[in-house]
Amino acid sequence: MAARYAKLDSSKHDADSDAISLTQIATTAKNVRFRNEPAADYDDPEPDYDSDGAGNHRYNGARPKHGVAVLPALPGSAAGNLRQTARSADTEHDLSAMENLNEVSILHVLKERFKHDVIQTYIGDVLIVVNPYKKLDFYGDRYHEMYKFVNKRTDLEPHIYWTVDHAYRQMTDTTKNQVILISGESGAGKTESTKLVVKHLTHICQSTMSNLHDRIVKVNPLLEAFGNAQTVMNQNSSRFGKFVELNFNASGHMKGACIHDYLLEKSRVVHIGPHERNFHVFYYMFAGMPAETLRYYYLEDPMAHRILKSDHNQKRMFYDESDRKLCKQKFEEMEEIMGKVAFTKDDISTIYMCLAAVLYITNVEFQPEDDNDGVTIVDDFPVNYVSDLLTIDVDKLKTSLMCRTSVINEEDVIALKTMEQANDERDAVAKALYSRLFGWIVRQVNSKLVDSSSASATTSNSIGILDLSGFENFVDNSFEQLCINVANEKLQYFFNTFIFATEQAIYAEEGIDWSHIEFQNNEDILRLFLGDDDTAPSGSKRSFRRLPNMFTILDDESKSPQTTDSSLVRNWSNNLSDAQNFKSVSGDELAFVITHFADEVTYSANNFLEKNRDRLGANLVSLLQKSENDFIKDLFSAELADTGVLSRTKSKIRKSTGCGLGMKSRKSGRGSVTGETVRKLKTRGKHQMPGTSLHKVQTTASQYFKKSLEELMRKMRTADPLFVRCIKPNLDQERDMWSDKLVQRQLQYSGVLQIAKIARLGYPVRMSFCVFYKRFAMIFQERVPMPSGDACRKALKAAGISDEKFAIGKTKVFMKEDLADHLRLATLGRASVCLQRAIRGHVARRVYQAKKEEEARKRREVEERKRQELKARQQRELEQSQRALEREKARKDAELAASGSEETKPRGQDETPPTEHSVSLARQTS
Numbered sequence: 001m002a003a004r005y006a007k008l009d010s011s012k013h014d015a016d017s018d019a020i021s022l023t024q025i026a027t028t029a030k031n032v033r034f035r036n037e038p039a040a041d042y043d044d045p046e047p048d049y050d051s052d053g054a055g056n057h058r059y060n061g062a063r064p065k066h067g068v069a070v071l072p073a074l075p076g077s078a079a080g081n082l083r084q085t086a087r088s089a090d091t092e093h094d095l096s097a098m099e100n101l102n103e104v105s106i107l108h109v110l111k112e113r114f115k116h117d118v119i120q121t122y123i124g125d126v127l128i129v130v131n132p133y134k135k136l137d138f139y140g141d142r143y144h145e146m147y148k149f150v151n152k153r154t155d156l157e158p159h160i161y162w163t164v165d166h167a168y169r170q171m172t173d174t175t176k177n178q179v180i181l182i183s184g185e186s187g188a189g190k191t192e193s194t195k196l197v198v199k200h201l202t203h204i205c206q207s208t209m210s211n212l213h214d215r216i217v218k219v220n221p222l223l224e225a226f227g228n229a230q231t232v233m234n235q236n237s238s239r240f241g242k243f244v245e246l247n248f249n250a251s252g253h254m255k256g257a258c259i260h261d262y263l264l265e266k267s268r269v270v271h272i273g274p275h276e277r278n279f280h281v282f283y284y285m286f287a288g289m290p291a292e293t294l295r296y297y298y299l300e301d302p303m304a305h306r307i308l309k310s311d312h313n314q315k316r317m318f319y320d321e322s323d324r325k326l327c328k329q330k331f332e333e334m335e336e337i338m339g340k341v342a343f344t345k346d347d348i349s350t351i352y353m354c355l356a357a358v359l360y361i362t363n364v365e366f367q368p369e370d371d372n373d374g375v376t377i378v379d380d381f382p383v384n385y386v387s388d389l390l391t392i393d394v395d396k397l398k399t400s401l402m403c404r405t406s407v408i409n410e411e412d413v414i415a416l417k418t419m420e421q422a423n424d425e426r427d428a429v430a431k432a433l434y435s436r437l438f439g440w441i442v443r444q445v446n447s448k449l450v451d452s453s454s455a456s457a458t459t460s461n462s463i464g465i466l467d468l469s470g471f472e473n474f475v476d477n478s479f480e481q482l483c484i485n486v487a488n489e490k491l492q493y494f495f496n497t498f499i500f501a502t503e504q505a506i507y508a509e510e511g512i513d514w515s516h517i518e519f520q521n522n523e524d525i526l527r528l529f530l531g532d533d534d535t536a537p538s539g540s541k542r543s544f545r546r547l548p549n550m551f552t553i554l555d556d557e558s559k560s561p562q563t564t565d566s567s568l569v570r571n572w573s574n575n576l577s578d579a580q581n582f583k584s585v586s587g588d589e590l591a592f593v594i595t596h597f598a599d600e601v602t603y604s605a606n607n608f609l610e611k612n613r614d615r616l617g618a619n620l621v622s623l624l625q626k627s628e629n630d631f632i633k634d635l636f637s638a639e640l641a642d643t644g645v646l647s648r649t650k651s652k653i654r655k656s657t658g659c660g661l662g663m664k665s666r667k668s669g670r671g672s673v674t675g676e677t678v679r680k681l682k683t684r685g686k687h688q689m690p691g692t693s694l695h696k697v698q699t700t701a702s703q704y705f706k707k708s709l710e711e712l713m714r715k716m717r718t719a720d721p722l723f724v725r726c727i728k729p730n731l732d733q734e735r736d737m738w739s740d741k742l743v744q745r746q747l748q749y750s751g752v753l754q755i756a757k758i759a760r761l762g763y764p765v766r767m768s769f770c771v772f773y774k775r776f777a778m779i780f781q782e783r784v785p786m787p788s789g790d791a792c793r794k795a796l797k798a799a800g801i802s803d804e805k806f807a808i809g810k811t812k813v814f815m816k817e818d819l820a821d822h823l824r825l826a827t828l829g830r831a832s833v834c835l836q837r838a839i840r841g842h843v844a845r846r847v848y849q850a851k852k853e854e855e856a857r858k859r860r861e862v863e864e865r866k867r868q869e870l871k872a873r874q875q876r877e878l879e880q881s882q883r884a885l886e887r888e889k890a891r892k893d894a895e896l897a898a899s900g901s902e903e904t905k906p907r908g909q910d911e912t913p914p915t916e917h918s919v920s921l922a923r924q925t926s
């Protein structure tokens with residue numbers, strides 16, 4: 001299929017070239033046929049909707065005939081076929097083409113379209129998708145075909161498949177990496193959109209490896225099981241950032257994929273907010289595993305595990321029977337994928353063993369020790385199970401949970417832990433185990449998504465799809481929400497920089513008259529969090545006053561053991577008092593408010609320092625590194641990547657040597673440190689565990705976070721971006737429900753109005769004079785030796801193009817999209833005429849040649865026949881002569897015989913003299 005996009009002459013292709021593919025020509029006709037296809041049957045009753053008076057509307061109309069909706073014709077369009085739909089919607093399906101462009105009209109158009117299940121709308125090249133919260137039937141095979149090579153964006157209704165097709169074509173045409181940035185609030189539909197992007201990409205191109213497409217699509221539910229969870233905003237919320245990179249070879253065939261994971265919300269493993277759940281996989285396990293398997297992993301009663309209970313739900317794991325059934329179904333799907341894609345039976349068993357260990361370690365409870373300052377373990381039960389599951393020494397585990405090693409005056413000092421420290425470190429083990437397991441799963445999955453045979457091929461391009469957790473504003477917002485929201489600020493900043501600032505800078509640089517458009521800039525807020533790192537846009541020469549920033553203050557505070565969460569907030573308030581977007585809250589020493597680009601969010605700094613330190617005690621690490629299980633040993637010995645993930649570690653991780661579950665530790669009891677141990681512990685001295693560097697400075701969570709952002713931004717900057725903006729129509733996750741207020745807020749902060757203005761006023765297509773000529777020379781009358789601005793202008797004017805459709809800069813031609821489409825189609829038309837002419841000429845020459853050959857053949861046949869006839873005649877004559885000679889000879893012989901009696905008879909009297917001809921024939925014969 002990728003041959004469709006093969007270039008005219010790929011060997012001559014360079015980065016600057018913009019060749020038109022042969023197959024573009026070939027598929028033009030195909031698309032025309034699709035455009036004329038009848039539209040899907042659709043009832044369009046006048047939609048009646050209930051309003052709650054607060055701007056929330058629930059639609060009752062526009063129901064599809066057969067349960068699912070189809071891509072409908074818009075009201076007012078000449079319904080009947082997609083082409084008509086596209087034409088009638090020209091003013092609507094691209095917001096930048098609207099006559100009356102303002103916030104109200106944009107909101108109205110989106111709402112009208114949503115009412116009719118038309119959820120996708122363009123603003124220039126940016127696609128807006130409103131989450132329908134219901135299954136819509138316009139993502140199937142028919143739509144894959146329809147949006148496979150679309151000549152003109154406006155030919156068909158807006159669709160995410162167009163964005164994908166466009167990215168793929170851009171990549172094959174320009175050999176530049178592409179990135180599709182999908183943004184929006186939590187629950188707006190980013191993950192669903194990401195899946196559709198991958199699905200369409202796997203549809204429009206071939207892969208170099210069998211099953212690759214299938215695998216890429218299939219691994220998604222597996223990653224969701226481990227990385228997604230139910231939140232109040234979204235029942236399937238991604239709790240990690242995902243950058244899916246699809247790699248292609250020079251012919252546009254997909255040769256592999258890589259999933260980059262970022263910022264897994266590992267704190268969820270140990271704490272869930274009200275009305276939320278832990279990671280899906282725990283629920284899937286309890287719903288789907290047979291009872292004896294559950295028993296094997298010591299998992300009998302789900303509600304015995306602290307981390308599966310929330311404040312509002314202490315009794316039931318599943319809401320109801322259908323919830324349990326769904327989780328069971330998901331478990332079966334997950335197991336099937338694990339088996340098919342990347343995991344052996346032992347791997348799967350190891351995964352469950354780790355999950356069981358997470359469930360048990362978080363069940364360990366401490367209480368203050370009576371006769372010393374430390375803590376004691378309430379019940380040995382869970383600790384014994386953990387030691388069994390992870391094959392580590394049970395006594396050492398207990399000691400490590402109750403005591404910690406710190407460095408004082410360059411000496412390692414083992415001390416008893418306080419209650420808070422013991423709880424934090426217990427949770428740190430669970431978080432580390434879960435996040436490292438997740439990283440390993442991602443690594444395993446990635447290893448199966450690469451075509452090793454073509455991995456070494458040098459030429460390659462990629463299309464990346466970014467799906468970060470969306471902006472969050474819960475009742476309780478903590479460190480995780482802060483990181484997620486800062487990542488979204490950064491993404492918004494990239495968007496602003498690309499769409500607005502860069503755009504304006506380019507026009508200024510090229511000397512093109514451009515009316516300045518104001519946009520909501522979030523530079524200041526990023527500086528508040530990250531300082532003056534890379535926030536200044538390339539064109540901007542403003543110098544900013546250097547402000548202390550939140551993350552450096554957080555890191556400084558995290559270094560000192562004396563600081564507390566409230567001292568952190570005090571420090572922020574004192575040092576950030578000038579920052580407009582930060583406010584402390586009087587009366588609550590832990591609360592602070594940030595005015596984000598999307599909304600004002602109140603955070604609680606409770607546990608911020610501990611979460612940022614993210615420290616796992618050295619003695620616990622050392623113990624885990626000594627596990628009898630190679631897998632656990634390696635899991636905790638592996639170096640994390642710069643971004644804090646294990647998936648990209650270079651360290652080797654060996655397979656499990658079996659989980660050794662021997663049910664040996666089922667006895668209950670009370671864990672305590674013996675008097676001897678306490679005596680030793682109170683003594684200062686060197687007690688360094690072998691193989692562990694206790695002095696190594698640990699990277700904080702915020703440092704990993706900053707590295708992750710840097711890496712992501714690097715990826716964005718080296719590619720051509722395309723944007724998909726997901727919009728949430730209501731907060732109740734309900735179908736057919738629209739909140740004006742909510743949507744308007746999202747439109748405002750995402751700068752939709754400004755994008756529409758830029759798309760309308762600006763020139764979205766631009767190319768250097770050389771590329772312009774290379775691409776369109778075919779349709780221009782005159783050939784120019786040296787492409788220049790004047791030559792391009794002359795050529796466009798000569799072709800009858802009006803001035804407002806283009807602008808000539810210092811090095812580039814700037815064009816409106818419709819002009820670019822027009823030129824492209826004209827070139828395609830001309831190319832197809834030339835091609836047809838060439839083909840016809842070729843065919844005619846072949847026919848003529850064949851005819852000539854036929855005539856020659858016939859001539860040769862005739863001559864041959866004549867020659868044969870002559871030969872045959874000569875042969876006949878020869879035979880006749882021979883026969884005559886023989887007869888003559890026989891007569892003579894007879895005469896001789898008779899002459900014996902008639903001696904006197906004069907010789908030769910009766911002889912017939914031989915003819916001249918017979919003599920010559922006889923000579924020839926002899």
Ligand SMILES: Nc1ncnc2c1ncn2[C@@H]1O[C@H](COP(=O)(O)OP(=O)(O)OP(=O)(O)O)[C@@H](O)[C@H]1O
Nearest residue numbers: 133134186187188189190191192234237238469470
């Ligand atoms: N195009 C769509 N068609 C039908 N339903 C959709 C679509 N997009 C999203 N949804 C519904 O909305 C839910 C939330 O979408 P999704 O998980 O993609 O949100 P998100 O933006 O990725 O959220 P988060 O940031 O929390 O991960 C989905 O589970 C699905 O039910």
